[in-house]
Amino acid sequence: MKQAASYGRALELVAVLNDCNTPEEIMRAVAKNMMSQDLKIAIQLRSDTETFNYDADTEECSAIELQVFEVLKGHGRIYHFGRRTIFNDNHVSILFKNMPLEGTFLFDAILDVAAKLILAVNSRFLSILQNQSLLETRNKLSAALDMVAKGISSIEEERRELVEQIGLKIGLSFHQLDMTEEQEQFFAKLVETEIRSKETSSGLTQLQALISECVEEMVLEEGNEAESKTDEQPAGADNDIELF
Known part of the structure; x- marks a missing residue:
């Protein structure tokens, strides 16, 4: 049931992203959607001239989180370390800070959904940059x-x-x-x-x-x-x- 709910919320997020008109709205939408699944994230959006950061708990990313983004944004699309996983695309990184235990159905579902959702986030972010x-x-x-x-x-x-x-x-x-x-x-x-x-x-x-x-x-x-x-x-x- 949790696996099906995860896919359902992912579809909801794709629809919400289409209504986002600023980088801040994108980050809040992603964070809110993940919080509804008890997942805590930090997200970074990057353009050629500006970087946007958001933490689901504190709104502002900590110095450690910023360092994690800087170090791991070029380490492949998915990178695991402990209970944390970071998903990367050209202009987006999403850090999951409390991933489920590896090997569980929920872990696999989130892994699959997040790997595909980041493409939608990246696409919407580029669309907003073009419009701006x-x-x-x-x-x-x-x-x-x-x-x-x-x-x-x-x-x-x-x-x-x-x-x-x-x-x-x-x-x-x-x-x-x-x-x-x-x-x-x-x-x-x-x-x-x-x-x-x-x-x-x-x-x-x-x-x-x-x-x-x-x-x-x-x-x-x-x-x-x-x-x-x-x-x-x-x-x-x-x-x-x-x-x-």
């Missing part, structure tokens, strides 16, 4: 879009001032030229038209439109991901993690 990276990229693009918009406004304002200055200087110089009033008006209009035709910063405007389109597409993708996540079947029906 997309959000950061979108924010940077939005900031760049604001800068481009301000740059376009500034350039066009400078050009308008330049047009006015050139027009004024041309108007003041007409008295030195032997032109009729009609010729002066035609010449002034021609110069003004040609200069104003170059006012629009077409290159920057195209860049602004491109960045804006990228930001809008990223927002749409986030919305589609949220909808597909809501429509997903519970209990990991289509999940690649096989527990049996």
Whole structure:
């Protein structure tokens, strides 16, 4: 019965992981699930730039636990030492601090479940990192879009001032030229038209439109991901993690 219950709780955890949106939520979900089976764990999640640690008892991992993670994260997928067992994947390590006695059915069940669950934890963690990276990229693009918009406004304002200055200087110089009033008006209009035709910063405007389109597409993708996540079947029906 305990073996069947262990598999059942593992399926529940896979479903819960799909609703986790931060590394902290992942670690708490795993710890809570294992605590319901009287299993005490410590868990570590690792990205290229940051490491997250959580202990089921104290929330913060002890110095010894951190040292265990550091030393054993590269010692294979499963490593036993005493009543403790550590399960490793590329970005995740889970330390079980009170494993059942080796050779019992419960020990074998937990060994099997944990070895497969860590794949689901690793996968969800990478998904969260990717989503966070997309959000950061979108924010940077939005900031760049604001800068481009301000740059376009500034350039066009400078050009308008330049047009006015050139027009004024041309108007003041007409008295030195032997032109009729009609010729002066035609010449002034021609110069003004040609200069104003170059006012629009077409290159920057195209860049602004491109960045804006990228930001809008990223927002749409986030919305589609949220909808597909809501429509997903519970209990990991289509999940690649096989527990049996």
